[in-house]
Amino acid sequence: MAATGLLLGLILVLGCFSEICVATISFSSLQTTLVVTVSHPRRLLRAGEDKITVRWGLNQSLPAGTDSAYKTIKVQLCYAPISQVDRAWRKTEEHLSKDKTCQFKIVKMPYTTGNQTLEWTIERDVPTATYFVRAYALDANDHEVAYGQNTDAKKTTNLFEIQAISGRHVSLDIASVCFSVFSIVSLMGFFFVEKRTGRKAQQ
Amino acid sequence: MEISSTITETEPQKFALPVDSEHKATEFHLFSSAAPHMRAFHLSWISFFSCFVSTFAAPPLLPIIRDNLNLTATDIGNAGVASVSGAVFARIAMGTACDLFGPRLASASLILLTAPAVYFTSIASSPISFLLVRFFTGFSLATFVSAQFWMSSMFSGPVVGTANGVAAGWGNLGGGATQLIMPLVFSLIRDIGAVKFTAWRIAFFIPALFQTLSAFAILIFGQDLPDGNYQRLQNSGNKQKDKFSRVFYHGITNYRGWILALTYGYCFGVELTVDNIIAEYFYDRFNLKLHTAGIIAASFGLANIVSRPAGGVLSDMMAKRFGMRGRLWALWAVQTLGGVFCIILGQVGSLTASIVVMIVFSVFVQAACGLTFGVVPFVSRRSLGVISGMTGGGGNVGAVLTQLIFFKGSKYSKETGITLMGVMIVCCTLPIFLIYFPQWGGMFCGPSSEKIATEEDYYLSEWSSKEQGKGLHQASLKFADNSRSERGRRVHSQTLPSNATPSANV
Numbered sequence: 154m155a156a157t158g159l160l161l162g163l164i165l166v167l168g169c170f171s172e173i174c175v176a177t178i179s180f181s182s183l184q185t186t187l188v189v190t191v192s193h194p195r196r197l198l199r200a201g202e203d204k205i206t207v208r209w210g211l212n213q214s215l216p217a218g219t220d221s222a223y224k225t226i227k228v229q230l231c232y233a234p235i236s237q238v239d240r241a242w243r244k245t246e247e248h249l250s251k252d253k254t255c256q257f258k259i260v261k262m263p264y265t266t267g268n269q270t271l272e273w274t275i276e277r278d279v280p281t282a283t284y285f286v287r288a289y290a291l292d293a294n295d296h297e298v299a300y301g302q303n304t305d306a307k308k309t310t311n312l313f314e315i316q317a318i319s320g321r322h323v324s325l326d327i328a329s330v331c332f333s334v335f336s337i338v339s340l341m342g343f344f345f346v347e348k349r350t351g352r353k354a355q356q
Numbered sequence: 357m358e359i360s361s362t363i364t365e366t367e368p369q370k371f372a373l374p375v376d377s378e379h380k381a382t383e384f385h386l387f388s389s390a391a392p393h394m395r396a397f398h399l400s401w402i403s404f405f406s407c408f409v410s411t412f413a414a415p416p417l418l419p420i421i422r423d424n425l426n427l428t429a430t431d432i433g434n435a436g437v438a439s440v441s442g443a444v445f446a447r448i449a450m451g452t453a454c455d456l457f458g459p460r461l462a463s464a465s466l467i468l469l470t471a472p473a474v475y476f477t478s479i480a481s482s483p484i485s486f487l488l489v490r491f492f493t494g495f496s497l498a499t500f501v502s503a504q505f506w507m508s509s510m511f512s513g514p515v516v517g518t519a520n521g522v523a524a525g526w527g528n529l530g531g532g533a534t535q536l537i538m539p540l541v542f543s544l545i546r547d548i549g550a551v552k553f554t555a556w557r558i559a560f561f562i563p564a565l566f567q568t569l570s571a572f573a574i575l576i577f578g579q580d581l582p583d584g585n586y587q588r589l590q591n592s593g594n595k596q597k598d599k600f601s602r603v604f605y606h607g608i609t610n611y612r613g614w615i616l617a618l619t620y621g622y623c624f625g626v627e628l629t630v631d632n633i634i635a636e637y638f639y640d641r642f643n644l645k646l647h648t649a650g651i652i653a654a655s656f657g658l659a660n661i662v663s664r665p666a667g668g669v670l671s672d673m674m675a676k677r678f679g680m681r682g683r684l685w686a687l688w689a690v691q692t693l694g695g696v697f698c699i700i701l702g703q704v705g706s707l708t709a710s711i712v713v714m715i716v717f718s719v720f721v722q723a724a725c726g727l728t729f730g731v732v733p734f735v736s737r738r739s740l741g742v743i744s745g746m747t748g749g750g751g752n753v754g755a756v757l758t759q760l761i762f763f764k765g766s767k768y769s770k771e772t773g774i775t776l777m778g779v780m781i782v783c784c785t786l787p788i789f790l791i792y793f794p795q796w797g798g799m800f801c802g803p804s805s806e807k808i809a810t811e812e813d814y815y816l817s818e819w820s821s822k823e824q825g826k827g828l829h830q831a832s833l834k835f836a837d838n839s840r841s842e843r844g845r846r847v848h849s850q851t852l853p854s855n856a857t858p859s860a861n862v
Contacts, residue, residue, distance in 0.1 A: 278552040
């Protein structure tokens with residue numbers, strides 16, 4: 154009896170502590186060593202159709218060897234502050250494991266010195282919002298050590314908008330209307346039949 | 357008290373279950389579907405389940421829908437409020453409709469009239485259209501009233517708490533089942549090849565079709581009363597058609613109905629609120645995957661499979677020993693404990709502890725719902741539908757208020773909102789102290805000793821002497837006699853007074 158109680162207590166306590174053991178890298182501890190630029194055909198882009206061209210590389214004015222620890226580069230599509238208003242699920246947090254600013258991965262590939270370019274077709278599940286692009290440099294343990302983004306520190310310049318697909322199809326619209334009409338009509342049909350059998354039983 | 361043949365002039369009826377003088381079953385056999393009693397039970401819980409599935413089909417998919425329709429937290433909160441506010445008046449209207457037209461037609465009509473709202477959810481394209489479809493879909497929750505009314509018409513005092521508890525509990529299960537069903541259907545459709553923003557739309561056809569089919573089943577297989585349908589009984593003169601204004605008046609002037617409406621708002625209303633917010637709460641706070649959050653959220657609603665029926669069974673057990681006073685004490689105690697666990701839920705910060713506390717909280721809150729409807733059938737006989745509707749509507753008002761105050765926009769974090777909701781539960785359960793039946797007593801007072809108060813006095817007070825002269829009160833008289841079991845163990849030691857003489861006709 155006491156043993157099971159102790160075991161249950163131990164499980165609960167361990168459960169409480171498990172949150173603390175995840176690596177807590179904070180955003181402000183990262184160095185801004187990468188330079189990222191994004192070019193796009195127009196200001197309002199369409200998900201699933203338009204492409205953006207992303208260029209990233211180490212800031213050339215930094216001493217050589219700054220990027221010796223960088224093993225992987227992760228480029229992500231991130232929400233601009235205006236698209237985070239009243240949406241706690243896109244909130245920017247200091248600790249990277251809790252941060253929800255960047256939710257779409259553009260590419261994750263091994264790091265090479267020199268500038269890289271990528272043309273990326275915006276995926277169809279990207280929602281309507283205003284975005285910027287950020288690149289994280291990861292070390293051998295897959296931890297972020299540096300970053301760069303195509304906008305300024307306040308995230309106000311060089312933003313671009315993406316318009317999502319609606320997800321609707323004509324066939325869905327037609328099916329909805331037909332089934333709805335069927336429901337109402339069948340109800341009226343039932344009433345009609347009931348009244349008729351009621352009248353017959355009375356006669 | 358077991359009569360198995362009828363005295364109407366139509367055809368002699370034999371029932372599969374033992375019945376009382378009103379032909380209501382005195383036993384509840386869960387695994388039978390014998391007409392009319394158990395069949396009515398299965399039809400009512402399944403149709404109510406389908407309405408719950410439809411009303412809460414959106415919350416588990418909100419992480420997808422909020423991106424597709426560009427919703428803000430305020431939009432989501434508003435839609436959540438809308439989803440439960442429609443049913444406030446729909447439930448009261450449904451109560452009256454049941455009194456006048458019978459539960460079969462009333463519930464089937466409502467279900468078929470709200471099915472289009474579920475179909476149209478598939479084509480929602482903005483925050484406003486999303487709010488509108490959730491609003492109209494929410495009307496279908498009024499089937500709760502018809503389900504309870506139907507059970508109270510089919511099952512007698514000693515088992516009415518159990519019948520109401522199981523029917524409502526298994527119906528409420530829909531709120532939990534949908535948190536499992538919708539993410540599953542969504543992933544299936546997405547894996548077949550549809551893109552995310554289309555897959556959720558197709559998924560909504562499942563609850564809509566289920567709802568439509570359940571309405572058909574009620575119309576084809578159900579009947580209002582053990583003796584038949586309202587229309588046929590009214591045509592053959594076996595049931596008097598009552599006046600809407602009198603039914604409504606006697607319902608809303610009974611203060612017990614209002615108190616139960618308030619307290620039900622803080623067990624059932626809380627349950628609806630949690631159905632709306634819990635999946636997003638786990639998804640966002642603990643960074644879980646969509647379908648993991650759905651499974652955890654589902655376990656809240658799934659507890660209904662036993663906890664609400666347990667409330668009903670507990671109510672009947674307490675009544676057997678302590679009568680109506682036992683029912684009231686059990687209701688207050690269980691609901692207050694539910695509030696305490698709600699406060700704790702908002703305070704715990706780890707995933708495991710949250711899940712454990714949530715499950716305990718759900719058991720207490722749902723049992724309180726079952727206990728409430730152990731009391732409701734006795735508040736009024738003439739206006740049973742209106743009282744059921746008021747109580748049920750009060751449940752939704754509680755959900756609307758709670759979501760408006762604590763879960764709209766970004767004013768409180770969800771965890772703070774949950775704690776404050778727990779405090780409100782404890783406070784709003786206190787009015788149960790004020791419920792008093794002259795013939796049975798209340799929580800702190802025994803039955804009235806000033807005059808000999810009887811069940812007949814209480815139920816016949818709903819009929820004027822003119823109406824009694826016409827013999828309209830016969831059903832209430834039978835009910836008063838059958839409800840003597842609410843005295844608890846005292847029923848055998850007290851002689852029954854004979855001051856209520858029924859008029860001598862039929």
